[in-house]
Amino acid sequence: MNVFKELSLxxxxxxxxxxxxxxxxxxxxxxxxxxxxxxxxxxxxRWLVCQSSWGVLSTIANDLGGTPFGNVVSFSDGQPDKGSxxxxxxxTALDPTARYALKDQRSSFTISEYPIGTCGSKxxxxxxxxxxxxxxxxxxxxxxSKEAEFAQNALFVKHPEMKDWPKDHNFQFFGLEIHDIFLxxxxxxxKPLTVEQYLQAPMNVTFSTDD
Amino acid sequence: MNVFKELSLxxxxxxxxxxxxxxxxxxxxxxxxxxxxxxxxxxxxRWLVCQSSWGVLSTIANDLGGTPFGNVVSFSDGQPDKGSxxxxxxxTALDPTARYALKDQRSSFTISEYPIGTCGSKxxxxxxxxxxxxxxxxxxxxxxSKEAEFAQNALFVKHPEMKDWPKDHNFQFFGLEIHDIFLxxxxxxxKPLTVEQYLQAPMNVTFSTDD
Numbered sequence: 001m002n003v004f005k006e007l008s009l010x011x012x013x014x015x016x017x018x019x020x021x022x023x024x025x026x027x028x029x030x031x032x033x034x035x036x037x038x039x040x041x042x043x044x045x046r047w048l049v050c051q052s053s054w055g056v057l058s059t060i061a062n063d064l065g066g067t068p069f070g071n072v073v074s075f076s077d078g079q080p081d082k083g084s085x086x087x088x089x090x091x092t093a094l095d096p097t098a099r100y101a102l103k104d105q106r107s108s109f110t111i112s113e114y115p116i117g118t119c120g121s122k123x124x125x126x127x128x129x130x131x132x133x134x135x136x137x138x139x140x141x142x143x144x145s146k147e148a149e150f151a152q153n154a155l156f157v158k159h160p161e162m163k164d165w166p167k168d169h170n171f172q173f174f175g176l177e178i179h180d181i182f183l184x185x186x187x188x189x190x191k192p193l194t195v196e197q198y199l200q201a202p203m204n205v206t207f208s209t210d211d
Numbered sequence: 212m213n214v215f216k217e218l219s220l221x222x223x224x225x226x227x228x229x230x231x232x233x234x235x236x237x238x239x240x241x242x243x244x245x246x247x248x249x250x251x252x253x254x255x256x257r258w259l260v261c262q263s264s265w266g267v268l269s270t271i272a273n274d275l276g277g278t279p280f281g282n283v284v285s286f287s288d289g290q291p292d293k294g295s296x297x298x299x300x301x302x303t304a305l306d307p308t309a310r311y312a313l314k315d316q317r318s319s320f321t322i323s324e325y326p327i328g329t330c331g332s333k334x335x336x337x338x339x340x341x342x343x344x345x346x347x348x349x350x351x352x353x354x355x356s357k358e359a360e361f362a363q364n365a366l367f368v369k370h371p372e373m374k375d376w377p378k379d380h381n382f383q384f385f386g387l388e389i390h391d392i393f394l395x396x397x398x399x400x401x402k403p404l405t406v407e408q409y410l411q412a413p414m415n416v417t418f419s420t421d422d
Contacts, residue, residue, distance in 0.1 A: 054335035056267035068279030070321035072342035110281035124265035131283035
C-alpha cells in the first residue's frame with residue numbers, strides 16, 4: 001500500500017506540474033463546450049468565440065498612413081457557458097486601438113483555435129485548425145447602459161484581474177457590432193455564415209473535464 | 212527494482228500524455244531562447260518573433276469598405292535558433308489576405324506571448340504578457356530570389372506540413388517590410404524601438420529544455 005501511496009503522490013505532483021502551464025494559457029476557461037462538427041458553421045463559430053479569451057483587434061492607424069493595426073486584447077462574449085456571440089472589450093485610450101476606434105469604428109476581431117489546444121499537431125494555418133474574423137464596427141458602450149453592465153460581468157468573470165486594473169487609466173467597455181463573419185474550420189474555403197445565423201446558433205453545453 | 216521500473220513506466224506514460232497537447236501547440240518550437248529582460252526592447256521583440264509560429268496578419272479589405280481584416284497565419288523569421296526578425300509567410304490568393312495585399316500592401320503582423328506559455332497565469336491583455344505589432348508593407352517575393360529561398364527554408368523547417376500543401380492552390384512566399392514596431396512587454400506603455408535597433412538586436416541562444 002505504501003508503494004501505491006507513493007506512486008499516487010508522485011502522479012499527483014506530475015499531473016499538477018504539467019497541467020499548470022496549460023491552465024496558465026487557459027486561465028479564463030471556466031467551462032468547456034463540445035467542439036461542434038465543422039459543417040455546423042454557426043455553432044462552430046459561436047463555440048470558438050465562447051471558448052477563447054483573447055484575440056487580435058484590428059483598427060485603422062490614422063497616424064500611420066491608414067495602415068491596419070492589429071493589437072492583442074482580451075475579450076468576453078458572456079458568462080463562461082452562456083456566450084452571446086458579441087465580443088466585448090475593456091480598453092483604455094492610452095492604448096492606440098481604443099484611440100483609433102474612437103476616430104474610425106471600422107474594425108475586425110480575429111480568433112484562432114490553435115491556442116485553445118484542440119488543433120492537436122496541425123499547423124495553425126491548416127484550414128482544419130479553425131480561425132474566425134468578426135468584421136464590423138468597434139463601439140464604445142454607454143457606461144450606464146445595460147449592455148455595459150453585461151460586458152463588465154462577462155469580462156470580469158473570465159478576466160478576474162481586470163477589476164483591479166488602474167482606475168486612472170480610464171478603461172472603458174467596447175463592443176463589436178458585427179457586420180460580416182469570416183470562418184474557416186475545414187478545407188474548401190470560408191463557410192457561408194450570416195450574422196443572423198451566427199447570433200441565433202445554439203451552443204452545446206457540457207460539463208468541463210477540467211473542473 | 213520492479214516497483215521502480217513500474218513507477219518509471221507509469222511516469223513515462225503520464226509525461227507523454229501531458230506533453231502531447233503542449234507540443235501540439237508548440238510543434239514549431241524546435242529550440243528555446245532565453246526570454247530577455249523587458250528593458251532589452253529590441254532583443255525582447257526579436258525573441259518574441261523567433262519563438263512564435265503564428266500570428267494575425269492585418270490587411271485592408273477593399274471589398275468590405277476598407278475595413279482592416281485580420282487573418283490567422285503561420286510564419287517564420289528564419290531557422291529555429293537564427294531568426295532574422297523579418298516575418299515570412301506562405302499564402303495563396305485563394306485566401307483574402309494575399310488578395311488584399313496584392314492590391315494594397317499596407318499591413319501589420321501581430322504576435323502575443325500568451326500562447327508561447329511564458330505569461331504564466333497573467334491575463335493576455337496584461338502589459339507584462341508581451342505583445343508586438345510589426346507595421347509595414349506585405350510584399351510578394353520573387354519566386355526565384357534568394358529571399359524567397361530563405362523564406363521557404365525558414366517556413367518549411369518550422370511548418371513541415373507546408374511542403375505538402377496542394378500545389379494547385381499556388382501558395383507563394385510573402386515578406387513583411389517593417390516600417391514601425393509596436394512593443395508592449397511591461398507596464399508604462401509601448402517601448403521605444405526603431406526598426407534598425409530591432410534588426411540589429413542580438414539573440415541569446417541557449418539549448419532547449421524540451422529536446
